[in-house]
Amino acid sequence: MNSPEQARLVQPGQFVMLKCAAGINDNPLLRRPFSVFDVDRTPGAGRPRGLVLLVKEVGAGSRMLAALKPGQEVDVLGPQGRPFDLVPGTQGGVSAACLVAGGVGIAALYLLAQRLVQHGVTPVLFYGGRTAADLVLREYFERLGLETHYTTEDASLGEAGLVTCPLDRFLKSRIRTGVRVYACGPWAMMKAAHDxxxxxxxxxxxxxxxxxxxxxxxxxxCVVRHLAWRWTSARSGFGTR
Amino acid sequence: MTASGTFAYGVEFAHLMDLDAIGGIVVKGISMKPIKGNPPPRIWETSSGMLNAIGWQNIGAVDFVTAKLPALRKYRTNIVVNIVGFELDDYLEVARFLNDCPGIAALELNISCPNVKKGGFHFNKDPRDAHTVTAKTKKVCTRLPLWVKLSPNVTDISEFARACEEAGADALSVINTLVGMAIDVEKRRPRLNYVTGGLSGPAIKPIALRMVWQACRAVKIPVIGVGGIATTEDALEFLIAGARAVQVGTANFYNPAASQQIALGLADYCRRRKIGDINEITGSLRT
Structure with a gap:
């Protein structure tokens, strides 16, 4: 999607809100949120010029997006949401990062992986799904030279089981100073990664x-329950420590 | 204006539109103490509309006045505060507190929210209760005009409009959301945790328009039209039906500058039709 201004502004973990209809007041009425997967850059100079989104067809909105042809326009609000924290203030910089993705949660982590590599941090990817077909876009992360751990529930790719198993082993096996975990995926997976x-x-x-x-x-x-029974707007990229 | 509960505390939209281009902002319903609201899921989209059961989540009057109002007051637009409460005394307490706060143009008494279980009063079941809460709140609202936002979930809105007028209301906002419901047929569970929710958006516009028209015939005080307004034409329909002003609600969610676009559209309409004062079209319906 060509949009230089938004491509320049977006930070890892942010999303955009797309109007998935021809007219602003047409159905579906409400915009749909999409993680920004990547920033498209001009060849050579590398200036940001567009947003790359990962769209999975699940309903009327995403179907409309999937049917778009090059040259058509989409109304985009954003970038929205709180970005990932790259450098935690009090604990010094991040020296290693664990990216934990479940299914389409991968869409929120590629910009982050690139940014971490730029910062000299080597992220390790933990990517899980039900079957091998769920583990899309692996090659993007492999191209960055990341250490990868894949898991599938049906053992069709990588280790059989849940993504938190290799994560647990990884965290157990090394000095954890400067390690930071970033997770995006199903609720239960994020809960397990957090625990x-x-x-x-x-x-x-x-x-x-x-x-x-x-x-x-x-x-x-979009409120989410967190500590002490307070409700707060989710707005993505919500950190717990 | 922007309708309560659809425009946060106003400042959240300042980077998306010119807040001074509209007549006013009705901020999210405020109670004296903060309210955490209902558990999610709280919203569900329906054909040309949406259901919500937020449950009055808000930061409380003190935080509103100290953390939100100072930034909002920098704009020239009018700030109207929607006030909520579970009991009569809750309304009086927050009205008394806000009445003394500079920078507020009016209070909008919310006696019509369908998404709160508690409450000894049945403001939208009996016009006498609507009368009581309006009269008592008006008494403590010594400095500010008091608007009352009416529920559409009644048989005859005229009775409620008249009761509030008699009780001293300075204006009426017509209407709040209609009680609705949606079900997930696979799980056989309601789409909203609260089971029922308030329906808003273009889907409710014909009903809102009819009720505004009825309320306008019942009372002399100004009626503010609200319910499914998303375009200039929608706003004009309400004005022609008799509304003295309009509020834009659900449209703000997907088109954050909707209210500004409508304000400009109304000015255009007047220029094009050589109308010197927008009030000329108020109540100009030919039947």
Whole structure:
């Protein structure tokens, strides 16, 4: 999607809100959130010129997007949401990062992986799904030279089981100073990644997603329960430590 | 104006539109103490509309006045505060507190939210209760005009409009959301945790328009039209039906500058039709 301004602004972990209809007041009425997978850059100079989104056809909105042809316009609001924290203030910089992805959660982690590599941090990817077909876009991460751990529930690719198994082993096996966990995927996976982080005493950030109405903090639809029974707008990229 | 609960505390939209281009902002319903609201899922999209059951989540009057109002007051636009409460005394307490806060143009009494279980009063079941809460709140609202936002979930909105007018309301906002429901047929569970929710958006516009028209015939105080307004034409329909102003609600969620576009559209309409004052079209319906 050609959009130089938004491509310049977007930070890892952010998303955009797309109007998935021809007219602004057409159905579906509400915009749909999509993680920004990558920033498209001009050849040579490498200037940001566009956003790359990962769209999975699940309903009317994503079907409309999938049917778009080159040259057609889409109304895009954003970038929205709180980005991932790359450098935690008090604990010094990140020296190693564990990226934990479940299924399409991978879409929120590629920009982060690139940014971490730029910062001299070597991320390790833990990527799980039900079957090998769920583990899309692996080659993007492999091209960055990342250490990868794949898991599938049906053992069709990588280790059989859940993505948190290799993560647990990894965190157990090494000095954890400067290690940070970033997770995006199903709720249970993020919960498990968070629990492991607590167990191994490493900071963890999860990218929460809830049914979202506006992304502006106005409709209060996307709230998520967190510590002490407070409700707060999710707005993605919500960190827990 | 922007409708309560659809525009946060206003400042959240400042980078997306010119807040001074509209007549006013009705901020998210405020209670004296913060309210955490209902558990999710809280929203569900329906054909040309959406259901919500937020449950009055808000930061409380003190935080609103100290953390949000100062930034909002820098704009020239009018700030109207929607006030909520579970009991009569809750309304009086927050109204008394806000009445003394500079920078507020009016209070909008929310006696019509369908998404809160508690409450000894049945403001939208009996016009006498609507009268009581309006009269008592008006008494403590010594400095500010008091608007009352009416529920459409009644048989005859005229009765409620008249009761509030008699009780001293300065204006009426018509309407709040209609109670609705949606079900996930695979799980056989409601789409909203609260089971029912308030329906808003273009789907409810014909009903809102009819009720505004009825309320306008029942009372002399100004009626503010609200319910499914998303375009200039929608706003004009409400004005022609008798509304003195309009509020844009759900459209703000997907088109954050909708209210500004409508304000400009109304000015264009007046220029094109050589109308010197927008009030000329108020209530100009030919039947």
């Amino acid at each position: 492991l982080s607590v167990k191994h005493r490493v900071p963890c950030e999860v990218s929460l997603e809830a049914r979202m109405g506006c992304s502006l903090g106005a409709c209060m639809g």
